Amino acid sequence: MDQFVVPIEIEIEGVTETPPNPTQNITENTTQKTIPNTTPKKKKPVKLKSPKKEGDEPLTNNKKPTRTSNVWEHFTKVKGGDPNNPRCNCNYCGADYACHSTRVGTSSLWVHFRKCKKRVDKKQKVLSFKKETGGGSNLLAVTFNKVRCRTALAKFVVKDEQAFRVVEGDGFKELLQELQPRFVVPSRVTLARDVHHLFCNERAKLMNELTTTRQRVCLTTDCRTSRTQMSYMVLTAHYANTDWKLKKKIINFCLVSNHKGDTIGEAWMVVYRGVKAAK
DSSP states (O other), rough: OOOOOOOEEEETTTTEEEOOOHHHHHHHHHHSSSOOSSOOOOOOOOOOOOOOOOOOOOSSSSSSSOOGGGGGTTTTEOOSOOOOOEEEEETTTEEEEEEEEEOOSSSSHHHHHHHOOOOTTTOOEEEEEOOOOOOOOEEEEEEOOOOHHHHHHHHHHHHHHHHHHGGGGGHHHHHHHHHOOTTOOOOHHHHHHHHHHHHHHHHHHHHHHHHOOOOOOEEEEEEETTTTSSSSEEEEEEEEEETOOOOEEEEEEEEEESSSSHHHHHHHHHHHHHHHHOO
């Protein structure tokens, strides 16, 4: 509460005396010297932030999602170009178009995508005739598969005894480009890996077939000498499958020092240890 000081006149034996006004002295002193305010200030309460727990995050995302057109699945931006005038190429025919996000947009890209003659839908199937062993053919609907194409290329090299460098020839690349433009021809190193992978798969199939049927196997050897006087040995396994059809598989092809019996026996044991370890 505020306090007010009221002056009171006091009469003493006919003399009227007015007491000094204390507020006047205070105002005079304040003009000369500022009295510091010693009253303590009220401190604001400090709010402690509790650590976030799982589930405290908001369920909705306030950020606006960035919209990307689906046309970029069929076009690729040119790297290292002018950032003020970016360009892009069609993934099918290689046509060049401007692709500035604000000045151009994607309308011209969609127009070209609908009119591109080399465009092939990934999900679209192509009718093809598959020849049978009896001489006939069946009409099948097939789709492009990169893994099947590489496996077929590895089988082509093995069956026709081609060198790995056949995939680096310009004529071979042009042929595959005309047959299937979407197939990327692998290098000879990648082709060698595919051939080894094919060998491992065929060996696993043979081991599975021999262990499940429990048929007896007959092994034969064929030794040859090359023009450079290098000796080779081929080990072939003969057996009957579940349909009682005679099958033969080459299970080893290796270099030997000579064609003597002891050398051939040692090569047999190497194959036997490998088969036993594979089990």
